[in-house]
Amino acid sequence: MIDGHAFLGKSIYMEQSSDDIISKMDNLGLNATVVTAPPPGPFYEEANNLIRERAIEFPDRLIPIFRTNPYLEGETDRVRIALTDQGFRGIQLDPKNDGYGVGYKIMNPIIQIAKDLGVPVYIHSGDSIFCPIEAVADYASSFEKVNFITNFSQRNYKVVMNKNNLYLMTRPFPTLMFKRGNMMSLNIDKLIFTSDAPIGNLELELKRVDLSGLEQEAKDKIFGENLKRLIDIH
Amino acid sequence: MIIDAHTHFAGEGRGYPPNSVEDLLCILDMNKIEALVTCAPYSSIGKDRTYDEANQFLAESMNKAPTRILPLVRVNPHLKENALESIQRFVAEKRFYGVKFHPRNEAFAINSEEIVYPIAKAANKLRVPILIHTGDPDTYGFAQPALVGDLADNFPNLTLIIGHMGKRLYEDAILVAKWFDNIILETSFRSPREITYAVKRIGADRVVYGSDMPFGIPEIEIMKINLCDISSRDKEMILGENIARILNLEGGR
Numbered sequence: 001m002i003d004g005h006a007f008l009g010k011s012i013y014m015e016q017s018s019d020d021i022i023s024k025m026d027n028l029g030l031n032a033t034v035v036t037a038p039p040p041g042p043f044y045e046e047a048n049n050l051i052r053e054r055a056i057e058f059p060d061r062l063i064p065i066f067r068t069n070p071y072l073e074g075e076t077d078r079v080r081i082a083l084t085d086q087g088f089r090g091i092q093l094d095p096k097n098d099g100y101g102v103g104y105k106i107m108n109p110i111i112q113i114a115k116d117l118g119v120p121v122y123i124h125s126g127d128s129i130f131c132p133i134e135a136v137a138d139y140a141s142s143f144e145k146v147n148f149i150t151n152f153s154q155r156n157y158k159v160v161m162n163k164n165n166l167y168l169m170t171r172p173f174p175t176l177m178f179k180r181g182n183m184m185s186l187n188i189d190k191l192i193f194t195s196d197a198p199i200g201n202l203e204l205e206l207k208r209v210d211l212s213g214l215e216q217e218a219k220d221k222i223f224g225e226n227l228k229r230l231i232d233i234h
Numbered sequence: 235m236i237i238d239a240h241t242h243f244a245g246e247g248r249g250y251p252p253n254s255v256e257d258l259l260c261i262l263d264m265n266k267i268e269a270l271v272t273c274a275p276y277s278s279i280g281k282d283r284t285y286d287e288a289n290q291f292l293a294e295s296m297n298k299a300p301t302r303i304l305p306l307v308r309v310n311p312h313l314k315e316n317a318l319e320s321i322q323r324f325v326a327e328k329r330f331y332g333v334k335f336h337p338r339n340e341a342f343a344i345n346s347e348e349i350v351y352p353i354a355k356a357a358n359k360l361r362v363p364i365l366i367h368t369g370d371p372d373t374y375g376f377a378q379p380a381l382v383g384d385l386a387d388n389f390p391n392l393t394l395i396i397g398h399m400g401k402r403l404y405e406d407a408i409l410v411a412k413w414f415d416n417i418i419l420e421t422s423f424r425s426p427r428e429i430t431y432a433v434k435r436i437g438a439d440r441v442v443y444g445s446d447m448p449f450g451i452p453e454i455e456i457m458k459i460n461l462c463d464i465s466s467r468d469k470e471m472i473l474g475e476n477i478a479r480i481l482n483l484e485g486g487r
Binding site for chain 1: 402425426427448449451453454457458461
């Protein structure tokens with residue numbers, strides 16, 4: 001079982017250590033967690049370094065994602081080095097916190113690197129005019145060889161379902177949609193279990209899955225199989 | 235003691251379970267919920283745009299389990315006379331516990347002097363609270379929690395419960411609750427982190443647990459309170475004691 005998105009480090013918004021994450025995984029039966037630095041930026045060098053160090057310390061448990069701000073000069077070089085030499089296995093973009101709209105041209109060189117190296121791109125979406133989920137879906141169409149992972153939207157999740165290269169993080173897990181059988185348009189193959197801890201709560205999200213009534217086969221996909229198609233997990 | 239301060243119940247044929255009082259009580263028992271505050275969902279609005287039938291259904295449901303089903307009368311403020319008549323009929327005569335309105339569903343501003351103030355005045359006179367749906371900043375601002383502050387300012391003796399704690403606008407909800415002590419925050423759909431933050435800003439005595447069942451899941455919403463970084467005493471107050479005090483349940487209403 002894998003948590004597909006959590007924050008590791010300290011910022012003005014949140015704090016979570018590698019010990020916190022490992023301890024929760026052990027208590028709740030998870031094998032690994034995808035970790036990225038917490039917002040806000042604009043600079044993430046120290047935060048990314050911490051992620052790298054902790055991922056080296058816990059190589060089988062923490063899967064590091066490089067948080068990048070495309071406004072920064074020289075950022076494409078840093079992204080390439082992070083992915084080729086430092087063990088990072090994907091990219092995190094956060095238009096809301098770094099102040100650009102999904103689809104701005106400054107994103108393109110970064111996405112091109114993801115395409116060249118075959119790594120996924122997490123894009124925060126949903127609660128800002130900078131990043132509605134529709135804009136992410138539209139942007140994903142222009143990079144069909146890149147896999148994008150974005151936030152679940154109760155109202156607009158359908159825009160994702162016909163995009164082969166766009167996946168949804170599940171927090172908050174849509175328990176009632178499954179429980180009431182309203183998931184004809186919700187493709188299990190497109191869902192990736194995420195806690196977003198410490199903003200979200202891992203225990204709570206696991207409970208939501210538990211109450212959803214999903215078959216084990218579906219849970220297996222959501223808890224790891226889908227993600228393993230996108231990201232290099234040892 | 236757990237009392238759910240925000241639920242909806244309409245019975246069979248209204249699109250959402252549970253379909254009967256028996257099923258509803260079964261859910262309460264499963265979750266160790268002593269009682270629930272409930273009101274009609276939007277799906278039960280009549281062709282005449284009133285909630286008369288749905289309110290009557292709740293009156294009959296309350297009669298079957300009077301200590302466990304605590305209804306609020308749902309009104310459509312645009313229908314001014316009907317709204318006031320409903321409050322008279324269901325709160326004054328049938329002993330409902332308060333009023334519920336939904337600014338997004340019925341499309342009106344929470345602080346409308348023309349259509350909301352008369353309702354606030356009636357609730358104030360009867361000394362019952364009003365539960366107000368909030369959130370949805372994208373729907374022309376009808377349901378912004380900040381507007382509850384305006385109402386609270388003009389009716390300082392009226393208890394106003396901000397449903398869903400303002401959703402994404404939870405910071406606004408917490409701020410107006412801090413400024414006006416007749417405002418209470420209801421927790422459905424908020425995270426443990428946000429509820430904890432609210433408690434630290436305004437105190438646990440001004441926060442009430444709600445699930446918004448059937449749109450939320452009581453088991454999950456109760457779990458959120460238990461996951462909050464607050465004292466056990468705070469949790470007890472939020473899970474039931476506060477709403478019991480607000481509804482004067484101990485006073486034998």
